[in-house]
Amino acid sequence: AQSVTQLDSHVSVSEGTPVLLRCNYSSSYSPSLFWYVQHPNKGLQLLLKYTSAATLVKGINGFEAEFKKSETSFHLTKPSAHMSDAAEYFCVVNGGYQKVTFGTGTKLQVIP
Amino acid sequence: NAGVTQTPKFQVLKTGQSMTLQCAQDMNHEYMSWYRQDPGMGLRLIHYSVGAGITDQGEVPNGYNVSRSTTEDFPLRLLSAAPSQTSVYFCASSIGTSGYTDTQYFGPGTRLTVL
Numbered sequence: 683a684q685s686v687t688q689l690d691s692h693v694s695v696s697e698g699t700p701v702l703l704r705c706n707y708s709s710s711y712s713p714s715l716f717w718y719v720q721h722p723n724k725g726l727q728l729l730l731k732y733t734s735a736a737t738l739v740k741g742i743n744g745f746e747a748e749f750k751k752s753e754t755s756f757h758l759t760k761p762s763a764h765m766s767d768a769a770e771y772f773c774v775v776n777g778g779y780q781k782v783t784f785g786t787g788t789k790l791q792v793i794p
Numbered sequence: 795n796a797g798v799t800q801t802p803k804f805q806v807l808k809t810g811q812s813m814t815l816q817c818a819q820d821m822n823h824e825y826m827s828w829y830r831q832d833p834g835m836g837l838r839l840i841h842y843s844v845g846a847g848i849t850d851q852g853e854v855p856n857g858y859n860v861s862r863s864t865t866e867d868f869p870l871r872l873l874s875a876a877p878s879q880t881s882v883y884f885c886a887s888s889i890g891t892s893g894y895t896d897t898q899y900f901g902p903g904t905r906l907t908v909l
Contacts, residue, residue, distance in 0.1 A: 725900035733895040784836035
């Protein structure tokens with residue numbers, strides 16, 4: 683069985699300050715981990731993914747995430763938030779075709 | 795490339811009506827899937843297909859049917875709509891060579907309301 687927990691349903695940051703969106707996962711094997719972003723009324727877009735190569739993964743728009751097996755975490759970070767980062771972010775565990783589990787999402791608000 | 799396209803964007807149905815949500819991709823992807831998105835629940839897998847002629851159930855398949863006659867198209871059929879099927883539906887595709895490392899590409903979604 684696998685599961686994913688996004689620890690915050692809402693995160694609010696000021697423009698120019700760091701962003702931290704937290705994700706913990708549970709899996710009985712070595713899954714791939716993804717972060718997707720969804721802007722209002724849009725589909726989901728890949729930010730970055732971990733597939734058992736480097737544990738620090740860099741994605742688009744300055745986001746990065748670090749896979750920590752000992753902590754079963756895959757937190758998403760960005761050094762400086764931009765207004766365009768306001769969106770909903772989903773952490774995803776993928777253990778195979780039918781074993782795709784989405785987190786419940788974290789809505790990021792960026793305050794000017 | 796248009797990517798993944800979905801039609802319609804919005805739909806209102808009455809309880810008991812049937813309809814088909816259309817999904818097409820032009821990336822020659824083998825793997826296609828349907829999700830529903832409900833507030834506070836993330837996305838849940840309804841059905842998926844690993845290639846033309848092959849489909850299987852996901853986490854929440856009841857009330858939905860799929861078929862895959864071509865690589866490009868993967869329609870989702872609601873047999874007898876119920877208010878519990880009010881949701882936003884997303885179609886996604888991926889290249890399908892790995893299954894668990896592949897990036898999924900999502901369509902823009904169909905917002906369905908069942909009265």
